[in-house]
Amino acid sequence: MLARVALALHSVGLEGLERRPIGTLSRGQLQRVLFARLLVQDAQLILLDEPFNAVDSNTIAALLGLVQQWHAQKRTVVAVLHDDTQVRQHFPQTLLLAREQVAWGATDQVLTEANLQRARAMAQAWDESAAVCMLNTASADKVTS
Numbered sequence: 001m002l003a004r005v006a007l008a009l010h011s012v013g014l015e016g017l018e019r020r021p022i023g024t025l026s027r028g029q030l031q032r033v034l035f036a037r038l039l040v041q042d043a044q045l046i047l048l049d050e051p052f053n054a055v056d057s058n059t060i061a062a063l064l065g066l067v068q069q070w071h072a073q074k075r076t077v078v079a080v081l082h083d084d085t086q087v088r089q090h091f092p093q094t095l096l097l098a099r100e101q102v103a104w105g106a107t108d109q110v111l112t113e114a115n116l117q118r119a120r121a122m123a124q125a126w127d128e129s130a131a132v133c134m135l136n137t138a139s140a141d142k143v144t145s
Helices: 002-013 025-041 057-072 083-091 113-124 137-144
Strands: 045-049 076-080 094-099 101-106
Touching: 002 025, 025 057, 057 076, 057 083, 083 113, 101 113
Parallel strands: 045 076
Antiparallel strands: 094 101
């Protein structure tokens, strides 16, 4: 197991930092540690939530390299991203969401100007201060009967 950890740390460029307290790591180093943990877990399904947010360009390039390796290994990588360029360059399939599914499929067919405009319009129509709609069970039964 220690050999796998050492290899994972090497793969993300953190060899030599094995004994460093996690609280002393930079944001980019912490992201690299999280990717190293994924390498050690060796999962077929990898879930990433804004993995490139607030990290430097060198870290982004290194981590995207790992994503490309996972793609080549036929692993499933699900990533939440807001950077259209990164999605276009590194993710072959895209699910575009804006409160609901806008489009899903090959990235070049999903990230069209029309779909992006639709997603933006849906996001702009969102009203954080709207009242919550409450249906009581009796009313719902009458509506569905």
